[in-house]
Amino acid sequence: MGVGRRMKKQGPPAPLDESKVTMLKKRKAGGAEAPPKPAPSKRRRSDADEAVSKKDAPKKKKVNGATPKVLAKESKKQPAVTKKAVPVPMSDDDEDMEDDMEDDEFGDLDGISEGSMDSDDQVEGLSDLEDDNSVVDSDEEGHTRGAMFSDDEDSDAEERLTAANIEGLSRKLDAEQQEEEEAAEQEMQEAAMQTNIAAPDVFNDQAQQGLAPDLQLLRQRITDTIRILGDLKTLGLPGKSRTDYIDLLLDDICTYYGYTRFLAEKLFNLFTPREAFAFFEANETPRPVVIRTNTLRTNRRSLAQALINRGVVLEPVGKWSKVGLQVFESPVPLGATPEYLAGHYILQAASSFLPVMALAPQPNERVLDMASAPGGKTTYMSALMRNTGCVVANDASKPRAKGLIGNIHRLGCKNTIVTNMDARTAFPKAMGGFDRVLLDAPCTGTGVISKDPGVKTSKNERDFLAIPHMQRQLLLAAIDSVDHASKTGGYVVYSTCSVTVEENEAVVQYVLRKRPNVKIVDTGLGGFGSPGFLSYMGKTFDPKMALTRRYFPHRENVDGFYVCKLKKTAATPVTKSDDTEPRSKGPKKSRSVSSAASSDDESIDRTPIVDENGHAADFEGGAFSSFEDPEDAERIARAERNRIRRKGLNPKGVLNKPKKSKVEVSEKTSETATPSQEEETKDIASKKSTNESKGEKKTAVKEDKKPVKSKVEKKDKKSAKKASK
Numbered sequence: 001m002g003v004g005r006r007m008k009k010q011g012p013p014a015p016l017d018e019s020k021v022t023m024l025k026k027r028k029a030g031g032a033e034a035p036p037k038p039a040p041s042k043r044r045r046s047d048a049d050e051a052v053s054k055k056d057a058p059k060k061k062k063v064n065g066a067t068p069k070v071l072a073k074e075s076k077k078q079p080a081v082t083k084k085a086v087p088v089p090m091s092d093d094d095e096d097m098e099d100d101m102e103d104d105e106f107g108d109l110d111g112i113s114e115g116s117m118d119s120d121d122q123v124e125g126l127s128d129l130e131d132d133n134s135v136v137d138s139d140e141e142g143h144t145r146g147a148m149f150s151d152d153e154d155s156d157a158e159e160r161l162t163a164a165n166i167e168g169l170s171r172k173l174d175a176e177q178q179e180e181e182e183a184a185e186q187e188m189q190e191a192a193m194q195t196n197i198a199a200p201d202v203f204n205d206q207a208q209q210g211l212a213p214d215l216q217l218l219r220q221r222i223t224d225t226i227r228i229l230g231d232l233k234t235l236g237l238p239g240k241s242r243t244d245y246i247d248l249l250l251d252d253i254c255t256y257y258g259y260t261r262f263l264a265e266k267l268f269n270l271f272t273p274r275e276a277f278a279f280f281e282a283n284e285t286p287r288p289v290v291i292r293t294n295t296l297r298t299n300r301r302s303l304a305q306a307l308i309n310r311g312v313v314l315e316p317v318g319k320w321s322k323v324g325l326q327v328f329e330s331p332v333p334l335g336a337t338p339e340y341l342a343g344h345y346i347l348q349a350a351s352s353f354l355p356v357m358a359l360a361p362q363p364n365e366r367v368l369d370m371a372s373a374p375g376g377k378t379t380y381m382s383a384l385m386r387n388t389g390c391v392v393a394n395d396a397s398k399p400r401a402k403g404l405i406g407n408i409h410r411l412g413c414k415n416t417i418v419t420n421m422d423a424r425t426a427f428p429k430a431m432g433g434f435d436r437v438l439l440d441a442p443c444t445g446t447g448v449i450s451k452d453p454g455v456k457t458s459k460n461e462r463d464f465l466a467i468p469h470m471q472r473q474l475l476l477a478a479i480d481s482v483d484h485a486s487k488t489g490g491y492v493v494y495s496t497c498s499v500t501v502e503e504n505e506a507v508v509q510y511v512l513r514k515r516p517n518v519k520i521v522d523t524g525l526g527g528f529g530s531p532g533f534l535s536y537m538g539k540t541f542d543p544k545m546a547l548t549r550r551y552f553p554h555r556e557n558v559d560g561f562y563v564c565k566l567k568k569t570a571a572t573p574v575t576k577s578d579d580t581e582p583r584s585k586g587p588k589k590s591r592s593v594s595s596a597a598s599s600d601d602e603s604i605d606r607t608p609i610v611d612e613n614g615h616a617a618d619f620e621g622g623a624f625s626s627f628e629d630p631e632d633a634e635r636i637a638r639a640e641r642n643r644i645r646r647k648g649l650n651p652k653g654v655l656n657k658p659k660k661s662k663v664e665v666s667e668k669t670s671e672t673a674t675p676s677q678e679e680e681t682k683d684i685a686s687k688k689s690t691n692e693s694k695g696e697k698k699t700a701v702k703e704d705k706k707p708v709k710s711k712v713e714k715k716d717k718k719s720a721k722k723a724s725k
């Protein structure tokens with residue numbers, strides 16, 4: 001609450017220093033030579049100033065079609081069930097794609113979000129983030145707005161640019177201050193109300209008196225319940241437990257914001273009750289409109305100048321990006337300006353810059369963008385690589401791939417190849433050995449509810465099983481497609497626009513188990529964002545999970561996002577299915593699973609897999625196996641012995657005879673599968689076998705029968721017949 005979120009800066013924010021704006025405005029009025037005067041502490045603008053600027057100011061359309069004041073009021077007073085989030089302008093690509101999506105061949109990916117469909121630009125990786133002095137945040141103390149865009153252009157140009165933009169920024173600041181004042185007043189009223197009521201009886205249902213709930217009362221009850229949960233001992237009613245209060249709160253959240261109980265609970269569990277409320281609230285307002293400068297065509301200052309000349313009010317998105325511009329007001333549609341059509345920028349959510357910044361692709365590298373449409377991140381990568389090297393931009397959806405191609409052309413990316421394949425099976429078979437891979441995975445979209453409120457009701461339990469399953473498969477394929485011996489890279493970045501643990505930390509944890517040849521490394525995104533979870537609902541994760549980053553709408557005022565960077569330290573060993581060599585004892589030799597590797601012995605990578613301390617890792621029966629797991633093997637053997645005993649035979653005698661094992665059979669059938677697919681499938685099978693052996697021993701025995709029956713059983717029957725004769 002408080003300042004409208006669209007007006008709030010993104011990133012670790014500090015309020016805009018109004019004195020700097022005032023100072024520059026005065027300089028503008030009094031000539032460039034006018035000495036800077038100290039800014040008034042309370043009001044930014046004199047009444048005279050205000051009158052002049054109000055008279056002179058052209059009537060500008062807010063980028064979202066509403067004034068910030070109105071927005072703020074809406075967000076404060078109106079509940080979600082009746083209000084709609086103010087729409088963010090869509091990029092041409094998004095609009096084009098809407099119809100196409102209907103008959104998308106990937107209709108089975110219904111529950112999947114395309115994420116924040118935007119693109120990215122010139123970020124030179126971590127080092128640039130650290131020493132980016134050219135981008136000066138407007139809120140930073142001790143510098144003037146004259147240094148807003150960069151330090152490599154003459155100050156006159158800067159002055160003109162700033163002066164043209166200043167009026168809009170000044171209006172923005174006024175609106176912000178007014179909102180702040182209103183919010184503070186409301187907060188004081190709420191606080192006064194709350195302190196008067198020692199322990200409100202939230203179970204006395206006044207909110208639902210008629211047919212429709214009284215949303216004002218409902219909201220009050222939500223805040224009351226949260227307050228009580230913060231001090232249950234003192235404020236809780238006798239006989240009412242924490243669970244009772246949480247139950248009531250969840251019901252109210254569902255009614256007020258319009259979520260299914262299933263999703264409300266899932267999201268609620270990520271936070272404290274108070275923070276959960278802030279999260280649900282933030283999902284009701286759109287994030288700020290951000291554009292990314294395409295540095296293949298222009299630079300940020302020139303772009304800002306051109307747009308300001310068209311009456312757009314903007315500001316650098318934050319110190320963390322050299323290429324982002326946050327747009328506050330625009331009298332022109334941002335998806336149709338000459339600059340847009342000329343490919344000077346792309347509409348792109350701020351959070352979607354982050355995975356590319358973490359990946360930090362370098363010029364002349366070979367990079368794969370596994371799920372790339374509509375290409376916000378692909379085109380950013382291309383720009384960072386200065387149109388050198390090669391970006392393979394893949395997407396499984398043909399209609400979406402068309403939008404991707406459109407963006408690639410518009411933005412002038414010449415180092416990009418578009419492919420249209422299912423990345424789970426295509427990579428690394430079709431292509432491998434990349435220096436870096438980005439997997440911006442299809443997800444449930446719980447981080448972008450403000451853009452797509454349909455998520456509130458459309459995502460069910462099945463989605464939260466099927467989508468993480470797909471994400472795991474894709475991430476294994478991403479890892480297998482990277483060249484661990486790359487001189488410049490060897491990195492994979494995994495990102496989603498979802499905030500659930502199932503789609504983020506749990507997926508990463510799964511691949512760490514399956515691929516001990518990768519480790520989590522720092523994203524290089526600095527202190528921006530929160531660390532990944534180290535534990536959740538009784539599950540603990542790799543301690544390095546803290547290096548992964550989470551972004552939330554209510555914390556950073558960006559779309560909910562997750563970014564994890566992995567470094568591949570050794571080749572992925574081949575699984576048995578494509579290992580034609582006899583197995584030797586001791587540390588396993590590994591083989592690069594590139595497309596060539598599966599067919600060409602020359603490319604066998606014999607680098608032993610080492611752990612972080614450089615010791616050869618022993619994967620016998622370990623992370624790369626499934627039915628080879630000792631406990632599975634033991635279960636299978638026990639079931640087999642029991643089966644033979646039930647036949648009245650001696651298991652020792654029968655089992656010593658040579659026979660075909662189930663593992664061999666299953667290997668043959670899965671010969672065509674890629675390693676990642678195969679392991680994922682085996683993993684599910686292995687889980688199944690564990691469940692069966694726990695509760696359904698009979699089924700397990702029955703399943704084990706098949707491969708053995710053909711040879712051993714027939715022999716047994718024959719010898720039994722002979723004996724009876």
Ligand SMILES: C[S@@+](CC[C@H](N)C(=O)[O-])C[C@H]1O[C@@H](n2cnc3c(N)ncnc32)[C@H](O)[C@@H]1O
Pocket residue numbers: 106109113114115116117118119352370371372373374375376377378394395396397400421422423424440441442443
């Ligand atoms: C989050 S969106 C990608 C957004 C894109 N990275 C960007 O920044 O513009 C996820 C994409 O994954 C694609 N996708 C879904 N399943 C896939 C698969 N098995 N292989 C490749 N792409 C897939 C979807 O078509 C969708 O375009």
